[in-house]
Amino acid sequence: MLNTNKKIAIITPGGDAPGINTCIRAVVNCAIDSGFEVVGVMNGYQGLIDEIPVRRLDAEVVKNIIHSGGTMLKSSRCTQIKNPAGLSKAVKTLKKNKITHLIVIGGNGSVIGAEKISKSGISVICIPVSIDNDIFGTDETVGFDTAINTAVGAIDKIRDVAISFDCVFIIEVMGRHHGFLAVEVGLATDAEFILVPEIKQDINKICDKLKEYQKKKKTSAIIVFAEGCGDVKKLAKQISHNTGIKIRTDTVGYIQRGGHPSARSRNLASRFGSFAIDLISKGYKNRVIVLHKSEIKSLSIQKVISEKKEVDIETLKLAEKFARY
Secondary structure (H helix, E strand, O other): OOEEEEEEEEEOOOOOOOOHHHHHHHHHHHHHHOOEEEEEOOOHHHHHHOOOOOEEOOOOOOOOOOOOOOOOOOOOOOOHHHOHHHHHHHHHHHHHOOOOEEEEEEOHHHHHHHHHHHOOOOEEEEEEEOOOOOOOOOOOOEOHHHHHHHHHHHHHHHHHHHHHHOOEEEEEEOOOOOOHHHHHHHHHOOOOEEEOOOOOOOHHHHHHHHHHHHHOOOOOEEEEEEHHHOOHHHHHHHHHHHHOOOEEEEEOOHHHOOOOOOHHHHHHHHHHHHHHHHHHHOOOOOEEEEEEOOEEEEEEHHHHHHOOOOOOHHHHHHHHHHOOO
């Protein structure tokens, strides 16, 4: 029997990540078991502003999507949600559809938009899904593990080429503002250097190290470069000019955001989705679900958007230690 006092809407704004559909499936099935009506908002926050009709979601609709990438609800980049006029339209659409709870599945920008909507009286629960893993309070976001595995698989192949041709590769991975993905990928691929936006890099130090490698007959190397560090081709030219070493570049692009989610991403998505319905059932609102020290809990949206997640310096140091050998 449906709980007519609570109507849950699911929205997937911003960039996609492997595991979004798994989250949708978990939320829908758990919500139905708890007697709630569930609808899906199409095209992210833009769908609310454009008043696109919501889609009714049930067990049949979400059947067999646990393994699929992307988002069945579609997405878009929406800057209008940041201004009062756009926000007002979005809230109006939610209230017109009698939505009492909005579950936002997305990354840092999506959480910021959710916080604005929460001030309208509509309860919001956020599930962190992002390949960037940049949301404060959670050790891991859904999709992060899959993105790591995708990038690692690509770089392992490039390492074969680097060794065969005695060359240095700079490999760009995603991470416009943060280097969480680059750090984990760099450690897993035994990269000689990991460059992240949070730390200013000393190019002279990199050049000196590469020259040192050559003296020791170490003729190949991998530099993992987060996209937020600047122009990868410009860096390659600078290093080549200073060392005389030919530098090749490659980019592990949007494949990091797509594809089948890993088992870890699927299971985390399922647990987060179930926990979201538990929170709603218990009367919690305006929360972000997080994984902290293997425990799933929640933090207030305000705390999450007001704090900054720091890159793991210890992991960077560990990777640097291994790069000596």
